[in-house]
Amino acid sequence: MTGTPDWFREGAEHIWLPYTQMKTAPAPLPAVKTEGVRITLADGRELIDGIASWWAAAHGYNHPHILQAVKSQLETMPHVMFGGLVNEPALKLSTRLAAMLPGDLNRCFIAESGSVSVEVAMKMAAQYYLNRGERRSKFVHFRGGYHGDTLGTMSVCDPDEGMHGHFKGLLKENLLANLPRTEAEAAAFTDFLIANKDDVAAVITEPLVQGAAGMVFHGPETLRWLREACDAADVLLIVDEIFTGFYRTGTQFAITQAGIVPDIVTLSKALSGGVSPLSVAVARDAVFDAFYDDDPLKALMHGPTYMGHALGCAAANASLDLFEREDYGVRVTAISDQLATELAPCRSLPNVKDVRVKGAIGVVQLEDASAIQALRAKFVEVGVWIRPFHDIVYLTPSLTIGADDLSFLTNAIHKVLSI
Structure with a gap:
C-alpha cells in the first residue's frame, strides 16, 4: 500500500x-x-x-458545534465518577431526553456502549419483578433480532444469526418468537405471552427495522400489537432504539410512528453524534418506583466506571442542540x-x-x-x-x-x- x-x-x-x-x-x-x-x-x-x-x-x-462543546468540557472536567457524584452535562442530558421521549420515560441510566444499555435494560426488567416478589428470568425476543454482542444481549439475538450462532448452548435460553406482522399473528403472540407470563420479565424488540437481519422492515402496527400484548400479560416492553433513534427512520424516534410508550427504551449511536461512546437506558416511572425503597437490596446494582461520562454527555447535549434547532x-x-x-x-x-x-x-x-x-x-x-x-x-x-x-x-x- x-x-x-x-x-x-x-x-x-x-x-x-x-x-x-x-x-x-x-x-x-x-x-x-x-x-x-x-x-x-x-x-x-x-x-x-x-x-x-x-x-x-x-x-x-x-461538526463544529459538537467539537466546541467537547473542547469546552475537556478543559473543565472530562470525567468524574458517578458514584456519589454527578455532573451538569449528565443531568442536563437526562432532563432533555425525558422531555423528548413520550409519556413518563423519565429515568435515565447513562452508560457507554449500546450493548451495555441493553444489558442494563434487561437487568432493570428482571429486578423489577424480583422487587415485586416475583422471579421472572426469561425474555421474549424475535427471529432476526439483534441487540449487541455481550453475553446477555447475545441471548436475545437471533440464535441462528451468523455472528452468534456457534454460541448455542453457552448462553441463557430465552423465548424466541416470530415478529407479528398480521392481526392473526398478533393474537397468537398475545396468547403465547399470556401463557408464559409467569416466567417472562420483558419482550425486547427493534422498532421498524431489524438491522443486522439485513435491514428487514416492519410496520408501526407491529409495535402497537407488542405493546397491547405486553399490557395483557403484565410483561414489560423494551424497545431498542440504538439504530433507529434520532430520525433514522424518518421521525425523532421510531416509536413515535406507532404512538406507543415502552417501559424501557435504549439509545446510543447518533445520541452523541458519533463523537463519543455513550448510551442510555430510559425507564418509565413505574419501573423506577419498584426500586425506590428503604431496602438497599432493592437498588439497581449496576455502575460502569464511565457512567455519566461528562465528556460524552457534553457531546450528546450538543448533538441534541442540532436535532432541536434544525x-x-x-x-x-x-x-x-x-x-x-x-x-x-x-x-x-x-x-x-x-x-x-x-x-x-x-x-x-x-x-x-x-x-x-x-x-x-x-x-x-x-x-x-x-x-x-x-x-x-x-x-x-x-x-x-x-x-x-x-x-x-x-x-x-x-x-x-x-x-
Whole structure:
C-alpha cells in the first residue's frame, strides 16, 4: 500500500478487529482524517461515507458545534465518577431526553456502549419483578433480532444469526418468537405471552427495522400489537432504539410512528453524534418506583466506571442542540425520496432481488450473495465507503449529506452492481 504509515505497519500486528477473520481478511484501510461525509485515507484518497460510521455520525464528521462543546468540557472536567457524584452535562442530558421521549420515560441510566444499555435494560426488567416478589428470568425476543454482542444481549439475538450462532448452548435460553406482522399473528403472540407470563420479565424488540437481519422492515402496527400484548400479560416492553433513534427512520424516534410508550427504551449511536461512546437506558416511572425503597437490596446494582461520562454527555447535549434547532424530519424526507428514486434503477439489474427504503435507510438486496465481501473493495475503488453484509448493499448516510454526495453513493451502487 502506497503511503502506509509506520503506525499502521507496527500496530497491525497487535490489533484485533471486529467481525473479522484475521487470517484471511484483507488488510483494513488506515484512516487519517474525517470531515463532513468524507474519510481521508493515509494514501490521500477520499471516500464518501455511505454508512456514517455505523450510522453514529448523524450530523457528519467533525461538526463544529459538537467539537466546541467537547473542547469546552475537556478543559473543565472530562470525567468524574458517578458514584456519589454527578455532573451538569449528565443531568442536563437526562432532563432533555425525558422531555423528548413520550409519556413518563423519565429515568435515565447513562452508560457507554449500546450493548451495555441493553444489558442494563434487561437487568432493570428482571429486578423489577424480583422487587415485586416475583422471579421472572426469561425474555421474549424475535427471529432476526439483534441487540449487541455481550453475553446477555447475545441471548436475545437471533440464535441462528451468523455472528452468534456457534454460541448455542453457552448462553441463557430465552423465548424466541416470530415478529407479528398480521392481526392473526398478533393474537397468537398475545396468547403465547399470556401463557408464559409467569416466567417472562420483558419482550425486547427493534422498532421498524431489524438491522443486522439485513435491514428487514416492519410496520408501526407491529409495535402497537407488542405493546397491547405486553399490557395483557403484565410483561414489560423494551424497545431498542440504538439504530433507529434520532430520525433514522424518518421521525425523532421510531416509536413515535406507532404512538406507543415502552417501559424501557435504549439509545446510543447518533445520541452523541458519533463523537463519543455513550448510551442510555430510559425507564418509565413505574419501573423506577419498584426500586425506590428503604431496602438497599432493592437498588439497581449496576455502575460502569464511565457512567455519566461528562465528556460524552457534553457531546450528546450538543448533538441534541442540532436535532432541536434544525428540521431533521425534512432532511430525512428528502434523503428518503432521493434514495427511493436513485436506487430504483437497481431493480433491473440481474442479481437484484429487492430495493427498499425507510427513512434514511436504503437497501439493495441481492439474489446471490456469494461475492458480497468482494464488493467492499470495489466500492473503495470507485471512491465510497460502503460495507455490504449478508445479502444486502445498504446506505445509512449522515443526515446532513448533500444531494450531490448522496447521488455519488447511489450511482456507485448501481455502477458496482452492474459490473
